[in-house]
Amino acid sequence: MLAPQRQQAILAQVRRAGGVRVADLVAELGVSDMTIRRDLEVLAERGLVIKVHGGATAPPSGVADEPGFAAKxxxxxxxxxxxxxxxxxxxxxxxxxxxxxxxxxxxxxxxxxxxxxxxxxxxxxxxxxxxxxxxxxxxxxxxxxxxxxxxxxxxxxxxxxxxxxxxxxxxxxxxxxxxxxxxxxxxxxxxxxxxxxxxxxxxxxxxxxxxxxxxxxxxxxxxxxxxxxxxxxxxxxxxxxxxxxxxxxxxx
The missing domain is CATH 3.40.50.1360 (Rossmann fold)
Structure with a gap:
């Protein structure tokens, strides 16, 4: 899987679940911990996710946005x-x-x-x-x-x-x-x-x-x-x- 495809898959999961863990992405996508962290860094620099300890969450989108429990x-x-x-x-x-x-x-x-x-x-x-x-x-x-x-x-x-x-x-x-x-x-x-x-x-x-x-x-x-x-x-x-x-x- 190419990096853009992998990052799109990560982003889709963040939007669906409200957040992701590095360890889960490593197991799911079959790549290294460092690769996932680089992908999250790229997405964070574009403002598409917020990096947190051990993973990333979706950024808030407005006053009615309600992140999931796992993300928070x-x-x-x-x-x-x-x-x-x-x-x-x-x-x-x-x-x-x-x-x-x-x-x-x-x-x-x-x-x-x-x-x-x-x-x-x-x-x-x-x-x-x-x-x-x-x-x-x-x-x-x-x-x-x-x-x-x-x-x-x-x-x-x-x-x-x-x-x-x-x-x-x-x-x-x-x-x-x-x-x-x-x-x-x-x-x-x-x-x-x-x-x-x-x-x-x-x-x-x-x-x-x-x-x-x-x-x-x-x-x-x-x-x-x-x-x-x-x-x-x-x-x-x-x-x-x-x-x-x-x-x-x-x-x-």
């Missing part, structure tokens, strides 16, 4: 790990917490599997799976029903109805984007409604988002920045944000 999971891996560690420090044994859908909240779930006596409410299939695989008998996990999105969130009327009568101590909310004007945003209209239902069920809203989320705009606003009791992030936010809410910075 490869972005800002170190930052998400640090955010998850900081978020988990706020959870007490025996408390009830909610985790929204997202790759950052999955990292938080991985940090919470050792906290005894937790009740966890989530609309994220991957989050629920983290706790299911841990198999702790002293933890209770409530997974909402609903319609599945590309980011593996369960959304819509069924999800909202299941949250209506629930009450949790705190919610860890991942977001697609943040700005002082639009607030917390998502590229999925139904996910915005479901996230608002999660917010209504909690006593304390903790937004967990890395620096790339600033000035990124999703089509639907979830809530204003001031709805958050705490923002955990990895870099100093834009001017004026600290006047609106409490900010905790990680070391990452």
């Amino acid at each position: 999971a490869e972005r800002q891996r170190a930052e998400k790990a640090a955010l998850a560690e900081a978020a988990a420090a706020h959870v007490q044994p025996g408390s009830a917490v909610a985790l929204s859908a997202g790759t950052t909240t999955v990292r938080i779930a991985q940090r919470l599997v050792d906290v005894p006596g937790l009740t966890v409410v989530t609309n994220s299939i991957p989050v629920a799976d983290v706790f299911y695989r841990a198999g702790r008998p002293d933890q209770t996990v409530v997974l909402t029903g609903g319609t599945r999105t590309p980011s593996d969130a369960l959304v819509g009327p069924i999800a909202i109805a299941s949250l209506r009568d629930l009450h949790v101590d705190q919610l860890f909310l991942g977001v697609h984007g943040m700005s002082t004007e639009a607030g917390l945003t998502t590229p999925n209209l139904l996910e915005a409604e479901t996230d608002r239902a999660l917010i209504a069920a909690t006593r304390r809203l903790v937004v967990v988002a890395d620096h790339t989320k600033w000035q990124t705009l999703g089509i639907a606003s979830i809530a204003p920045l001031t709805a958050a009791h705490l923002l955990i992030t990895d870099a100093e936010p834009p001017t004026g944000v600290r006047d609106l809410l409490t900010v905790e910075l990680t070391d990452q």
